Amino acid sequence: MTRAWNFSAGPAALPLEVLQQAREELTDWHGIGAGIMEVSHRGKAFTGVIETAEADLRELLAIPENYKALFLQGGQTLQFAQVPMNLSAGGSADYLVTGAWSQKAYEEAARIGGARLVATTENNGKFLRLPDFANLPFDREAAYFHLCTNETIHGVEVHEDSETKLFEAISAVAPGVPLVADMSSHILSRPLDVRRYGLISAGAQKNIGPSGLTLVIIREDLLGRAAAGVPTLLDYRNQADHGSMRNTPSTFAIYIAGLVFKWLKARGGLAAIAALGREKARRLYAAIDGSGGFYKNPVDPACRSTMNVPFTLPDAGLEALFVKESEAAGFIGLKGHKSVGGIRASLYNAVPMEAVEALLRFMEDFRAARG
Ligand SMILES: Cc1ncc(COP(=O)(O)O)c(C=O)c1O
Numbered sequence: 001m002t003r004a005w006n007f008s009a010g011p012a013a014l015p016l017e018v019l020q021q022a023r024e025e026l027t028d029w030h031g032i033g034a035g036i037m038e039v040s041h042r043g044k045a046f047t048g049v050i051e052t053a054e055a056d057l058r059e060l061l062a063i064p065e066n067y068k069a070l071f072l073q074g075g076q077t078l079q080f081a082q083v084p085m086n087l088s089a090g091g092s093a094d095y096l097v098t099g100a101w102s103q104k105a106y107e108e109a110a111r112i113g114g115a116r117l118v119a120t121t122e123n124n125g126k127f128l129r130l131p132d133f134a135n136l137p138f139d140r141e142a143a144y145f146h147l148c149t150n151e152t153i154h155g156v157e158v159h160e161d162s163e164t165k166l167f168e169a170i171s172a173v174a175p176g177v178p179l180v181a182d183m184s185s186h187i188l189s190r191p192l193d194v195r196r197y198g199l200i201s202a203g204a205q206k207n208i209g210p211s212g213l214t215l216v217i218i219r220e221d222l223l224g225r226a227a228a229g230v231p232t233l234l235d236y237r238n239q240a241d242h243g244s245m246r247n248t249p250s251t252f253a254i255y256i257a258g259l260v261f262k263w264l265k266a267r268g269g270l271a272a273i274a275a276l277g278r279e280k281a282r283r284l285y286a287a288i289d290g291s292g293g294f295y296k297n298p299v300d301p302a303c304r305s306t307m308n309v310p311f312t313l314p315d316a317g318l319e320a321l322f323v324k325e326s327e328a329a330g331f332i333g334l335k336g337h338k339s340v341g342g343i344r345a346s347l348y349n350a351v352p353m354e355a356v357e358a359l360l361r362f363m364e365d366f367r368a369a370r371g
Helices: 016-025 044-061 075-087 100-112 160-173 236-241 251-266 269-289 316-328 353-370
Strands: 067-072 092-097 114-120 145-148 179-182 199-203 214-219 308-311 343-346
Touching: 016 251, 044 067, 044 251, 044 269, 067 236, 075 092, 075 100, 075 179, 075 199, 075 214, 092 100, 100 114, 100 145, 100 179, 160 179, 214 236, 251 269, 269 308, 269 353, 316 343, 316 353
Parallel strands: 092 114, 092 145, 145 179, 179 199
Antiparallel strands: 067 214, 199 214, 308 343
16 A cells, blocks of 8 residues: 655645545445435434544644534535624624635625724735734724734744633723634644634644535634524524434535544644644744745745645745655655745654655755755
């Protein structure tokens, strides 16, 4: 069997053990004579799968009782619309822009209702830092405050210390305003204090499972606020009341997510996975910074992402060669996002340390040959 060193940004590497178990169970899940994706979502088999997945997720993230965990569809992009449809009901919501994804969220919300740009860190087309949260002009009347806590394309992450600063700042100035976060590309990479947020959402295809599944964690008092005319399927209250089964859910993706949650628990939960994740990122950034300027990551070190590490080489020709040679050497997914170019290595939970070590060796050899 050949598995590449997979650094894809999403859809991304899944744990090998999870894929192997899914392969084992593909045609006959637990002796029922059919695969789990071939049976009714209302039957005993799948109901057990979704309930166990939810219970494991709740345990991993310590989700409090007064929050619903919903397994939806439409990707994080639909959340950019669904959030304002459900939460802003004629009022205005605050948006912080720190990269391409929060920019998209802001633009979508502006189409739907009142969206106010609180701040953008964009500078000459680049996003390299976080703002000083303490000095943001929060609106005390805002329906919510939206941010993306890990910008997948620009490699900017709100780490725990910054998250605390944001939480303290908004609690002091606009205490009733719920925080709403797109955590697509770093959810489950570290422990999280869910109580700080009104709503957390994530497309599954990075740290959770296959694309097609979207996770929404929502505080119960925010249910039932959908604007008039919002389609039934897009009303969080409706989905919560039907256990994420207002229509047929993405059963196979939920099943795989459930296996990923078990895999995370078996590895010691989020504190253990976070320690490993920090070490993977530390070693890659150290290699970039120690390359004598051959490799460069321009992001403020205080908010460099542990999950998505974009970097450049001296010119576009060398970057193209790097991608080509890396593919020949058994790597996939290292080409940077088309909007920013360069290289990007995504270090999600399922990317093992051995993959990072292989990448570091490749980078060193490449620099020695071409630097
Ligand atoms: C942070 C972030 N938000 C939103 C999206 C869009 O997600 P989807 O393709 O699931 O709509 C992505 C996709 O990569 C992402 O990384």
